[in-house]
Amino acid sequence: MKLETLDALLAARAAKRAVALVTALDGHSEWVVEPGAPPSGLPADLLEAVRQALASDRSGVVEHDGRDWFVQAHNPPLRMLIVGAVHITQALAPMAAMAGYEVTVIDPRRGFAAAERFPGVRVDGDWPDEALERLVPDARTAVVTLTHDPKLDDPALHVALRSEAFYIGCLGSRRTHAARLDRLRNAGFDDADCARLHGPAGLDLGARSPAEIAVSVLAETVRALRRPEG
Amino acid sequence: MADPATPGSGELSGDVEDVLATARAWKREGRGVALATVVSTWGSSPRPPGSQLLVDGEGKFLGSVSGGCIEGAVIREAVEAIGDGRPRVLEFGVSDEQAWEVGLACGGKVRVLVERVEDPA
Structure with missing residues (x-):
């Protein structure tokens, strides 16, 4: 995990914004995703997985393009x-x-x-x-x-x-x-x-x-x- | 760190210990830091996906990824990850050949992602 990713998660929490961390299990790719303002380039099915993870407050692995991605819900406190x-x-x-x-x-x-x-x-x-x-x-x-x-x-x-x-x-x-x-x-x-x-x-x-x-x-x-x- | 006058203000999704804020504080102190995260579980397992264990280069830790059954093994891998920077995915379960040593007594299986917190390039 990049230090800037950690900072983004802490900033979202301080501002009480719901975000998800999307991490490729096979390497260093990671995104901090706010559903209302998703990063450009985020595949639609991963954005949908983010929405579901936040709505259910459950984290889990989804497959996209032959790779496993971990979608971690970071809901406000x-x-x-x-x-x-x-x-x-x-x-x-x-x-x-x-x-x-x-x-x-x-x-x-x-x-x-x-x-x-x-x-x-x-x-x-x-x-x-x-x-x-x-x-x-x-x-x-x-x-x-x-x-x-x-x-x-x-x-x-x-x-x-x-x-x-x-x-x-x-x-x-x-x-x-x-x-x-x-x-x-x-x-x-x-x-x-x-x-x-x-x-x-x-x-x-x-x-x-x-x-x-x-x-x-x-x-x-x-x-x-x-x-x-x- | 969170304002000490408001316990609970830093917690995430009901976690008792503030793993992420502590990770940031440890980085600020110049320590090597790795995060271990439960990414999937099968059967009965004590900690759900998203549960995290924070480890520093000397094996000091905070949080949990199980009921204490696999923490020792995860901490060893985390210390190695701090050294070599290579993320790894670990699997634990009763079917594991190391089951007697680090298996889950509850009969479940867990997959744990271990990765170093990287300084900006």
């Missing part, structure tokens, strides 16, 4: 936006970071988001809807609301439901969640919107402690990403 700097968040944020997510904790309440409670985690003190509008959840973003407080959670959900977020989880009992869905319907969201919400958030593991609940929420997030058909 996964992100998790957590609304509520609560006790569960203290467990969920480091676990999600370890699973490869770029984590932001959002909480406008002074004291809650104190940086010392979240060492090494990005903490955002804006109102959740403003923070989410600014952070623009995309198809590689999970949004989790953990405050239990409709004043904080609901505005965040409004933004999340208008985004492409692949996972939207809301902490709270079934009764709390039913009330939440009623409020969202009154705000104009339809059944298809409400069906995108995972509530109560987390796989049913019988979790009790904050850390166990964090495991169940992260597990549900992984399933939504890797097995989106359900």
Whole structure:
């Protein structure tokens, strides 16, 4: 691999652009390919392989012109936006970071988001809807609301439901969640919107402690990403 | 390297360790560097295509291409690739004659591309 190829991959990642690295297995030929602006001279079938690799987030070997080419998907980082700097968040944020997510904790309440409670985690003190509008959840973003407080959670959900977020989880009992869905319907969201919400958030593991609940929420997030058909 | 205040900001497709950014940092330090990448797998194998192992000229490494079964052999080849600059494709599996030594206990097969990171000409 050329050093300039490595630099191009790192630059794409810093700019959150999806690219693929196409490498000939028998020699030094390699391309960094952005599907919207492919390099001239890239064969059409390799460009199609790039599109498929990025869409499925899977890398693999394709044959072209009698040679094997490795197409490696370099999608932008996964992100998790957590609304509520609560006790569960203290467990969920480091676990999600370890699973490869770029984590932001959002909480406008002074004291809650104190940086010392979240060492090494990005903490955002804006109102959740403003923070989410600014952070623009995309198809590689999970949004989790953990405050239990409709004043904080609901505005965040409004933004999340208008985004492409692949996972939207809301902490709270079934009764709390039913009330939440009623409020969202009154705000104009339809059944298809409400069906995108995972509530109560987390796989049913019988979790009790904050850390166990964090495991169940992260597990549900992984399933939504890797097995989106359900 | 990524901003130390934001762990996870450098990770790629869910990899825990930031192999590519570390490769760049090692190059900046003037070290010889090779990347080993899983390009295809058959049957059950622990790491999917795209998984990477970073190796320097002294065999120091980061990342993984298996559950630890073949890393030793891949690191040896990577150190050689840093020396001679020749990319190589390695295959490992239970049917391999070296199976007892460096095979995959899970019964899968993997193909690994090993290549040196080249300085600009």
